[in-house]
Structure formats: C-alpha cells, structure tokens
Amino acid sequence: MKWSKLGKKFDPREYALPNNCGEFAQSPQALVISDRVRVYFSTREKDSVGKYISRIAFVDFDKIMQNIIGISNHTVIELGKLGCFDEHGIFPINVVRDRNRVLAYTTGWNRKVSVSADASIGLAISHDDGLTFQKQGKGPILSASLNEPFLIGDAYVALHGGLYHMWYIYGTKWKKFVESDPPDRIYKIAHATSEDGLNWHRDGRQIIADRLNADECQALPTVFHRDGKYHMYFCYRQAHGFRKQSNNAYRIGYAYSNDLINWERDDSKAGIDVSEDGWDSEMQCYPHTFQLDGKVYMLYNGNEFGRFGFGLAVLQE
Amino acid sequence: MFKWEKVGKIFDPRDQKNESWMQEFAQSPSVLIYERHVRVYFCSRPSPTLDGQYLSFLSYIDLDRENLFKIVNICKEPILKLGAYGTFDEFGTNPISVIRNQDEVRVYYAGWTRCESVPFNGAIGLAISHDNGDSFTRLGEGPVLSYSPDEPFLLGSPRIRKYGGKWYLWYVSGKEWLQTDGKPEPVYKIRMASSGDGINWVKFGKDLIESKLGEHECQACPDVIFHDGKYHMFFSYRYSHNYKGKEGGYRIGYASSVDMINWSRLDEMAGMSVSEHGWDSEMVSYPHVFMLDAQTYMLYQGNEMGRSGIGLAKLDSPKNWIAK
Numbered sequence: 001m002k003w004s005k006l007g008k009k010f011d012p013r014e015y016a017l018p019n020n021c022g023e024f025a026q027s028p029q030a031l032v033i034s035d036r037v038r039v040y041f042s043t044r045e046k047d048s049v050g051k052y053i054s055r056i057a058f059v060d061f062d063k064i065m066q067n068i069i070g071i072s073n074h075t076v077i078e079l080g081k082l083g084c085f086d087e088h089g090i091f092p093i094n095v096v097r098d099r100n101r102v103l104a105y106t107t108g109w110n111r112k113v114s115v116s117a118d119a120s121i122g123l124a125i126s127h128d129d130g131l132t133f134q135k136q137g138k139g140p141i142l143s144a145s146l147n148e149p150f151l152i153g154d155a156y157v158a159l160h161g162g163l164y165h166m167w168y169i170y171g172t173k174w175k176k177f178v179e180s181d182p183p184d185r186i187y188k189i190a191h192a193t194s195e196d197g198l199n200w201h202r203d204g205r206q207i208i209a210d211r212l213n214a215d216e217c218q219a220l221p222t223v224f225h226r227d228g229k230y231h232m233y234f235c236y237r238q239a240h241g242f243r244k245q246s247n248n249a250y251r252i253g254y255a256y257s258n259d260l261i262n263w264e265r266d267d268s269k270a271g272i273d274v275s276e277d278g279w280d281s282e283m284q285c286y287p288h289t290f291q292l293d294g295k296v297y298m299l300y301n302g303n304e305f306g307r308f309g310f311g312l313a314v315l316q317e
Numbered sequence: 318m319f320k321w322e323k324v325g326k327i328f329d330p331r332d333q334k335n336e337s338w339m340q341e342f343a344q345s346p347s348v349l350i351y352e353r354h355v356r357v358y359f360c361s362r363p364s365p366t367l368d369g370q371y372l373s374f375l376s377y378i379d380l381d382r383e384n385l386f387k388i389v390n391i392c393k394e395p396i397l398k399l400g401a402y403g404t405f406d407e408f409g410t411n412p413i414s415v416i417r418n419q420d421e422v423r424v425y426y427a428g429w430t431r432c433e434s435v436p437f438n439g440a441i442g443l444a445i446s447h448d449n450g451d452s453f454t455r456l457g458e459g460p461v462l463s464y465s466p467d468e469p470f471l472l473g474s475p476r477i478r479k480y481g482g483k484w485y486l487w488y489v490s491g492k493e494w495l496q497t498d499g500k501p502e503p504v505y506k507i508r509m510a511s512s513g514d515g516i517n518w519v520k521f522g523k524d525l526i527e528s529k530l531g532e533h534e535c536q537a538c539p540d541v542i543f544h545d546g547k548y549h550m551f552f553s554y555r556y557s558h559n560y561k562g563k564e565g566g567y568r569i570g571y572a573s574s575v576d577m578i579n580w581s582r583l584d585e586m587a588g589m590s591v592s593e594h595g596w597d598s599e600m601v602s603y604p605h606v607f608m609l610d611a612q613t614y615m616l617y618q619g620n621e622m623g624r625s626g627i628g629l630a631k632l633d634s635p636k637n638w639i640a641k
Contacts, residue, residue, distance in 0.1 A: 082501055083435040083470050083494035111433035115403035118430075120464060137466025144440065144464075146457035146516070149404050174402035183402050 001231070001254065001271035003298060003313040008279045010059055011309035012043055015071050019055050020045040026054070026306035027092030027220060027286040028299035031102060031130045036060045036069060037292065038130050039299060040076070041310060042091035054089035054109065055079070058130070065297065065312060077104065077124055077133040085110050085120040085140045092220070092286065095130060096157045096197075102126040103197055104133045105166070107153035108140065115174050115183055119153040120144070123198060142168065142192070142200055150174075151187050154220045156288075157197070160260060164194040167207075167221035167232070175215065177240040184239045189218045191260075208234065208255055209265050215239040218253070222289045224296060226315075230257045233270070233298065235285040246274075250285035252300065272298070272313055279303060280311060319571070319588035321615060321630040326596050327386060328378050329626030330361055338394060339376060340364045344623035345412030345474075345538070346605050346616035349422060349450055354379040354389055355609065356450060357616065358424065359627060360411035370431075372399065373409035375424060375444075375453065382610070385629060397424065397444050397453040405430050405440040405460045412538065412603065414477045415450070422450040423515065425486065427473035428460060435494050435501050439473040440464065441486070443516065462488065462510060462518055470494075471503050474537045477515070484515040485577065487525075487539035487550070495533065495557055502557050504532075507539045507550075509577065525580050526552065526572055533557040537567075538603045541577075545637060548574045551587060551615070553602035561621075563591065566600030569617065589615065589630065596625045613638045 012025040021043035031038045039061060042054040056077050060070035077093070080086035086108025094105040104124040111117050120140035124133035142152050151171030158165055170190055174183040189208045192200040210216045221234040232255045238248035254270035255263040275281045280302030287300045296315035302308075330339040339361040349356045361376040374395035381387035400406040406428025413426040424446070427439045440460035444453035462472055471491030478485045489505040507526045510518040528534040539552045550572045556565035571587035572580040592598045597619030605616045613632035619625055632638050 080469075081493070082496065083432070083438070083491070083503070085464060085469065087434055110438075112403070113431035113433060114407055118403070123466070137469070139464045139466045139469030141466060144405055144459045146443075146459045146461055149400075149457070149459035151403075171403070176402075185403070 001269055002316040003272040004316055005272070005275070005280075006065070006312040006314060008302070008309055008311040009061070009065070009299075010039070010041075010068070013308065015059070016073070017043050017057050017071075018073055018075060021055055021057065023307050024054075024305075025057075025059075025309045026301055027288070028301070028310040029092060029094055029288045030290040030292075030297070030299060031095045031097065032290065032292055033129055035063070037063060037065060038095075039310075040093050040095055040130075041306075042089075042093070044089075051111070052089070053079070054091035056090050056093050056106075063292065065292070074132070076131075077106065078135070080108060080138065084108070084138050085118075085143065086122055088117065092154065094155050094157055096159075098159070098197065100127070102130045102133075103157065104130075105155035105157050107155065115185070118144075119151050121152055121155045121168060136198070141198055142166075142202075145202065147204055148190070148202070151185055156220070156222050158223060160225070164197045165223075165260060166192045166194065166200060167223060168192065169219055169221070175239065185217070186215050186239050187217050187219065189221050189234060207263050208232070208253075211253070211265065211267060212236065212238060217242075219250075220286045220288075222287055224289045224291060226296065228258075230260055231289075232256070232263060233287040233289055235287060237283075237285075246282040249283035250305075252284045252287050279308065318586050319635070320633040321589050322633050323592065323597075323628065323630045325386075326619070326626050326628045327380070327616075328357070328359075328388065329596075331625070333391070337391070338363050338374075339392075342371075342373070342622075342624050343376075343627045344373070344618055345414075345603050346618070346627050347413055347415045348605065348607050348609075348616065349415050349417065350607075350609060351379075351382070354382050355385065356380075357627065358413055358415045360409075360413060371409070373411035373429065374399070375410050375413055375426065377450075385614075396451065397426070397455070400428060400455070400458065404428070404458050405438075405463075406442050406455075407431075408437070410442070412474050414475050416477045416479065418479075418515070420447070422446040422453075423477065424453055425461075425475040425477045427475060435470075435503070439471050441472050441475045441488060456516070461516055462486065462520075465520060467522065468508070468520065471505055473505070474539065476538065476540050478541055478543075479515075480543060480577075484512040485541070486510045486512070486518060487541055489537055489539070497558065503535070504557050505535050505537065507536045507552060521578070525578075526550075526570075526582055529570070529582065529584065530554065530556055535560070536570075540605050542606045542608075546575070548577050549606070550574070550580065551589075551604040551606055553604065555600075555602075563599040567602030567622070569601050569604050589617070596620055597628055608638075611639060
C-alpha cells in the first residue's frame with residue numbers, strides 16, 4: 001500500500017463551531033452524500049470546572065475533497081443526561097449509510113473517580129442524511145462485559161455479505177507506570193457481528209497482535225475491501241509517555257485479512273508514516289478510510305491528537 | 318395475607334466482642350443451607366477509608382441449623398476481593414445473592430464504581446466458589462449484566478433463582494438521576510433476565526412491578542420464592558427523597574405471578590412492617606424468604622439501611638407454607 005498525502009484539510013480554529021467549541025477536530029469520519037462529503041469530527045468545549053467535553057460537529061467538502069462548502073452550526077447529537085454513559089462527551093462517531101437512514105455509532109464518555117473515565121458504544125439514527133441524529137435509548141448498545149471490563153469504544157461498522165460487522169476497542173487494564181501519576185489505560189481491537197446493527201455478538205478476543213509490547217494501546221480500526229482482500233488501518237502507541245514524546249506517540253498500523261476473522265499485522269506495509277516536519281510530524285492517529293469515485297481516501301489526525309485539525313491522504317493505484 | 322412473627326435481630330457487626338474487620342452494616346442477607354448449619358451471606362463494611370467513604374465486602378455467619386440464634390462461625394476476612402482499577406466492582410460488592418450449582422456455589426452481586434457527576438454506578442457480576450462457599454473468585458473482570466439502551470445505569474439488587482433447569486435473575490435498573498440540593502438521587506425499578514447457563518443473559522426489558530409511590534418510587538431486592546403453583550416476590554420500596562428516616566424509608570412490598578412475567582402487586586399481603594420501636598422501627602428492607610426444616614423464614618435488615626444488622630422472622634400463616 002502507498003498513500004499520497006494531500007495535506008491538512010481542516011483547522012477548527014478557522015471556523016465558528018456550535019456549543020462553544022474551538023480547538024480539536026478529532027477522528028474525522030466521512031459520509032458520502034449525493035452532492036458532498038460530510039466529515040464528522042469531535043471538537044471540544046471546556047465545562048464549568050475547566051475539563052473538556054467532546055461534541056460532534058461536521059464539515060462538508062465537495063466531491064473532489066478540495067473545497068469546504070458547509071459546516072454544522074447546530075447540535076448534531078445531544079450529550080447524555082445526568083449519569084448516562086455519554087454525559088461527558090462523544091468521541092468519536094462512526095456513520096454508516098443503511099438503506100434510507102444513517103446509523104451513528106458513538107463512543108460516549110463518563111467521568112469516574114479512581115480512573116479518569118469510562119466509555120461505551122451507543123447508537124443514534126438519522127433520517128435527514130446525517131444532519132441530526134436521534135439516540136436509541138439512554139443507554140449504550142455495547143458496554144463492559146465479562147472479559148471486556150471497561151473502555152468500550154471506537155466502533156467502525158460496515159456491512160459485508162448482509163451481516164453487520166463492528167470493529168471496536170475494549171480496555172484490558174488500568175496500569176500505574178509511575179506511582180505519583182494517575183493510572184494509564186490499555187486497550188485492544190476486537191470484532192463483533194450483528195444481524196440488525198443493534199444486537200451484537202462479540203468474538204471475545206483481541207484480533208490484532210501486539211507489536212510494541214503487551215501494554216500496546218490499539219485504537220480506531222477502519223476496514224475496507226480492495227483487490228480481494230480486507231485491509232485494516234488503526235493507530236497504536238505506548239501506554240505511557242505518549243503525549244509528549246513522539247517516539248511513544250500514535251502511529252498508523254496496518255493488517256490484512258482474507259476472511260474478516262484472521263488478521264495478519266504488518267505495519268511495514270501501511271504505506272503512510274509521520275512527516276519530516278509539519279502538522280503530522282510527531283504523531284498520526286485516528287485513521288478513517290472511505291471510498292469515493294473509485295478512489296480510497298484516508299482521513300487522519302496529526303500532532304496533539306488533532307488539536308489543530310485533520311488531514312487527508314489518497315491511496316496510490 | 319402473610320403473618321410473620323418477628324423473632325429478633327440475629328447479627329449486628331457492632332456487637333462483636335472480638336476484633337473483626339466488620340465494623341458496621343450487615344446488608345442483603347442470602348442463605349445457603351448446609352447439613353448442620355445455615356450460612357447467611359451478607360455485605361459488611363470496615364470503618365470508612367480516609368476520604369470518609371465506605372467499601373462493602375461479601376461476608377457470612379453460620380447459624381446452628383437447630384437453633385438459628387446460635388452463631389457457630391463468623392467470617393474472618395472478606396471472601397471476595399474487590400475489582401482492580403477502573404473495574405465495575407472496584408469500590409464494593411453489594412447487594413448479593415447466593416445459589417448452589419452442582420459442585421460450585423455462585424454469588425451474583427452488584428459491583429460499585431464511583432463517578433464524578435453522580436456518586437456511583439453499578440453493574441452485576443458473578444463470582445464462583447469451589448470450596449463449598451468459603452471463598453469466591455470472580456469469573457471475569459467485567460460484569461455479566463451491564464447497561465443497555467433502556468437500562469442505562471445502576472444495575473443492582475440481583476436475586477438469582479433456577480426453575481426448571483433455567484436461570485432467572487431479578488434485579489433493578491436505574492431509570493434516571495434526579496437533581497437535588499445535595500447529591501443526585503437515583504430512581505430504579507425491578508426487572509428480570511433469563512439464561513441457559515447463568516452467564517449469558519437475555520433481558521426481559523420491562524419494569525415488572527407497578528409503582529405505588531409515584532413515578533419516582535425506588536424498588537429493590539426482588540426476592541422470589543415459588544410455592545403452591547405461584548411465584549411470590551417480596552421486595553423493598555421507598556421514596557426517592559427523604560428516605561433515610563422513618564417517613565420515606567424502605568418498606569417491604571409483595572407481588573405474585575403465575576408466569577414470572579405478569580405480577581400483581583399487593584403490598585398489604587406482605588405482612589411485614591416496621592416495629593413500634595427498636596432496631597427495625599424506621600425501616601425494613603432487603604427481605605430474603607427461605608424454607609428450612611418445615612418452616613418458612615424471612616431475613617431482613619432494619620434501620621439505617623442495615624447499619625444495625627440482620628433480623629429474622631418466622632411465618633405463622635398461611636399454614637400451607639409450612640411443610641407437611
């Protein structure tokens with residue numbers, strides 16, 4: 001695989017975003033509409049105690065992914081009420097066209113005391129081409145289970161052979177690397193299937209081998225089919241010291257599969273890496289692939305987890 | 318109507334003469350019957366930690382089967398550890414329900430975690446004993462019953478039963494958190510799930526018991542016993558506000574069903590209310606009804622949500638509840 005970088009495409013500081021959001025445009029994910037490509041992302045506001053709350057917004061591109069032709073000026077999806085799994089933010093959102101509706105798989109965040117937060121996956125549905133979404137209940141569709149005890153998130157859903165497939169992540173442990181620091185989270189990529197997109201059967205195992213070490217964090221899987229094979233991109237990093245030290249920070253990983261079950265990881269074939277300098281020189285994270293007019297695109301974030309926006313790459317033929 | 322004879326308090330952790338890890342609370346009694354004794358599992362607490370908050374652990378006492386007022390053994394240390402960082406049961410395992418399953422003993426419990434915007438959350442876990450109920454190990458780090466679109470938080474109060482080879486779990490699910498002047502207060506209602514193995518559950522997905530104290534009534538501890546062709550449920554219920562004293566505190570309700578799905582609530586049948594004075598004069602809750610040696614008994618907790626221990630009552634009538 002080989003990707004051509006098309007550069008940074010969106011900087012949230014250049015636009016007025018709803019809900020007092022300014023910085024961050026994280027985990028960009030695309031919905032292709034007849035006359036545009038709608039790219040959802042998570043942006044942030046600061047709440048009354050100075051903590052961040054992630055909210056969903058979108059920006060519309062023309063169909064050659066060059067010009068911005070619109071931006072959301074409304075609340076795309078409401079956060080949850082007091083005590084709900086998505087009370088303190090939604091990050092990210094994965095949108096899937098499903099007949100005449102658009103399904104949104106949200107990762108909702110709720111703050112905790114001994115660890116910073118927990119996450120679960122919720123479902124919301126749009127009947128207006130992704131302009132607004134209605135939540136399916138107050139609770140999540142996928143949350144902690146016997147062997148996936150916390151931090152269920154980062155859903156990527158696609159239909160293959162009439163079956164809904166979900167790739168997502170689950171937490172395996174919170175670990176203290178330095179006694180005086182709060183614990184760091186460790187999470188891995190897993191897979192589930194569904195007949196209706198609502199009720200899911202989990203495989204119950206980590207599907208992508210670790211490369212760095214057993215504490216490697218793996219996030220945001222995205223899958224597409226091309227040339228008889230399934231290709232997965234994701235991001236991975238060290239569990240500790242990943243914010244400031246570029247060596248430990250997110251990179252984009254790659255795996256392929258013939259059957260959607262068994263995945264062979266080979267990051268050396270990813271065909272994309274951090275730049276020498278510029279907006280994606282220290283980290284690359286939250287890849288999202290989509291197909292448009294015969295091309296495969298990858299949206300992704302760069303330095304500082306997308307604080308200053310997202311960029312785009314296109315797969316070389 | 319059921320007629321219970323209160324026979325008094327059987328255990329109060331504060332009355333122990335010897336040094337014990339249990340300082341206060343004996344909540345959510347659940348029995349396991351052995352040849353010579355009756356083990357009463359419950360949830361107890363050491364003194365609060367430095368931040369002033371409590372942890373709650375699984376514990377037990379053994380009662381002489383011939384004389385239930387004679388305690389023959391007291392649990393010396395918690396028999397189920399709390400969960401690791403960030404898990405659903407990091408801060409407590411309470412309430413609980415215990416059942417035998419062939420060579421093992423299972424405890425279903427509500428795990429406690431602490432949150433920022435609301436004080437806590439809960440989900441239901443499973444731990445298993447292979448030493449006849451002396452110690453338990455959790456089956457996994459996560460819960461067996463967790464949140465879903467219409468059960469968004471606060472799954473708790475599990476009561477486990479097996480009928481006709483199938484597993485049933487009665488439990489409660491949170492409906493909403495109410496804003497108050499102080500801490501937010503939850504509203505929760507009784508629900509049910511069924512399972513072939515006691516591990517993978519199918520939720521029934523409806524509130525089972527109609528509310529009597531209005532939309533914000535809290536219902537807990539749905540203790541079900543099958544007798545004479547019917548399922549009988551004793552449970553506790555209270556107001557969502559001002560429930561810490563006599564006026565709004567827990568009372569014991571009753572409902573019956575022939576199919577486990579449609580329940581008729583008839584609290585006046587329960588026959589179990591607060592006493593004139595004493596340890597159960599302000600509230601009675603967390604009933605657990607069981608049959609033993611030609612008698613039917615109820616264990617329950619009294620004032621201050623069980624801070625002051627567990628009491629026992631004996632069924633006087635109807636007579637057809639007394640084994641022939």
